Amino acid sequence: MKNGVQSSFSLATVAGLSKFESSVVSKPDGKTLHRQFVQLGNHRRRLTNELLVLLPDIYESGIFKKYERTIEEYAGRFGGLSGSVVQKRLRLEKYVYDKPELRDAIRTEGVHKVALVASLATKENAWTLADKLKNMSKPAVQELSKELRGG
Numbered sequence: 001m002k003n004g005v006q007s008s009f010s011l012a013t014v015a016g017l018s019k020f021e022s023s024v025v026s027k028p029d030g031k032t033l034h035r036q037f038v039q040l041g042n043h044r045r046r047l048t049n050e051l052l053v054l055l056p057d058i059y060e061s062g063i064f065k066k067y068e069r070t071i072e073e074y075a076g077r078f079g080g081l082s083g084s085v086v087q088k089r090l091r092l093e094k095y096v097y098d099k100p101e102l103r104d105a106i107r108t109e110g111v112h113k114v115a116l117v118a119s120l121a122t123k124e125n126a127w128t129l130a131d132k133l134k135n136m137s138k139p140a141v142q143e144l145s146k147e148l149r150g151g
Contacts, residue, residue, distance in 0.1 A: 048080075049108070092115050096121070117144070132144060
């Protein structure tokens with residue numbers, strides 16, 4: 001009771017269900033919850049990669065200065081990105097700016113995987129490296145990177 005008024009607030013009310021309907025609705029089972037959680041996690045990962053693809057253009061244009069003092073603050077506030085991943089992506093740009101295959105690989109595979117081979121990429125081998133990024137696990141890409149570096 002608040003201010004003399006009884007509240008019948010419940011999750012069913014928030015969901016727009018009547019008391020009868022809320023008693024009929026059952027909670028999803030564990031497998032359904034897990035599947036939904038995994039799908040949302042994958043969707044979030046794809047969105048993060050999309051944000052990382054846009055980041056160098058936002059930095060170059062300087063549009064972030066209109067909203068925040070630094071690109072890290074801008075990306076953190078509006079994209080939920082950490083400062084370290086923002087710096088990693090911006091450092092990576094000098095290696096991938098003229099290699100669209102690797103820029104696309106950032107979108108599909110992520111910045112961390114691409115960063116393993118970006119400094120080894122040339123215009124001639126960019127397509128091959130991008131294909132390897134798509135078809136190999138991160139540990140396998142780490143081993144490939146070591147081999148290509150001669151280590």
